[in-house]
Amino acid sequence: MVLKVYVAPLPSGGSPIVLLVLAEKQIPFECIFVELTKKETKTSDFLKMNPFGQVPVIDDDGFILYETRAICRYLTEKYAAQGPALIPTSLNGKAVLEQAASVELATFMPALIKVGREALKGTHGLAVDQAVLDAALVEFGQKLDVYEVILGKHKFIAGDELTIVDFFHLIYAPGLATRVGIDIMTQASRPNVTRWWNVLIARPAWVKLQAERAAANAVQNV
Template sequence: MVLKLYARKFVSGGTAIVALVLAEKQIPFELIEIDLPTNQNKTPEHLVRHPFGQIPCIDDDGFVLYESRAICRYLCDKYPDQGTQGLYPTGLKERALVEQGASVELTDFIPYVLQVFRELYLKPSHGQQTDQAVVDQALAELYKKLDVYEVILGKTKYLAGDEFTLADLFHLLAAPRLADLGVDIWSERGPNVQRWWKDISTRPAWLKLRAEGVTETTTTN
């Protein structure tokens, strides 16, 4: 049975990184669209799959899994020799470095990205006023973190070594939305950070996703 992906076609959030892993690993799947504006994610049927009423989630021949980062790890472990190699290496030390980079993304990067996104997009979309002081403070903290990235990326090509891994890929969950809002967090950063971001944000599979949305043909690299 082909894997089922419950998500939107729109490339953002957890859907973005799961779809990118599916594309990079060339994993066939069936997209089952969940329409958030009509609350399809809150139906009893969907709540069985995802008790928090969110997306994405997958059904892999009866095995149901939610939370995008967990899904990405699962897919890489199930298809280690298919498509892009090394996204989630099996070696003890290599995997530890990936988990280290993934933890940095989760604790030192995305919280500040989400603060900016909340102020510039979510609050206005709900009729609330943006607090520019919160935006400025979040960006200031984010830039401090990216200064540390600059040092790390001066030693290795990617965050966990010289191969593209989930530690890098997870950064595509939310950061691209800032550019959509006209916020450029990269151009004035150091050369290593700029080189790294250009590399991961122009991968063919990612560009295809951004151009076409999530479709069952995005598995073609």
């Protein structure tokens, strides 16, 4: 039975990250788009898969799994022999990966969300509080200053090899530049962060995915 992947049609959030891992690991799958605006994640059938009513979700021959990071770990471990490794095999390597994953979830993401929550108000016709946005950008910048130090020691966030944790950083951050013009990830004052970020967003699988999802979204909005 082919792997079923339930994702949102819009190119943002966790759905593209799962699709990215699928592409990088060359995993065959059936993509099922779930319309959030139609509350398709709140139906009784969908809630049986994810009681929180959110995407992404996978159905791997009856094994149901939700939450982006858990799905990515599962797929990477199951298809370890395909594509880039994305998860270290050594004990120390795995420990550093989990350390980086904790930092992404508990430090990077909360600061990023503060920026996005205020900056994206303008896209919904709401007034942006510039003072709040500026404060959020300062806080996020402080986190990136630490990233600058970390990335000065190795190529990627968990070492010299690409891992799924690098991909986790793509969940919302690219939208700051594409949707509201805030390009904090590639500033001259943080050359190591800039180098790392440019490598991530230039991954052929990511570029292709973003183009495909943008084209699909444009068709839906015609």
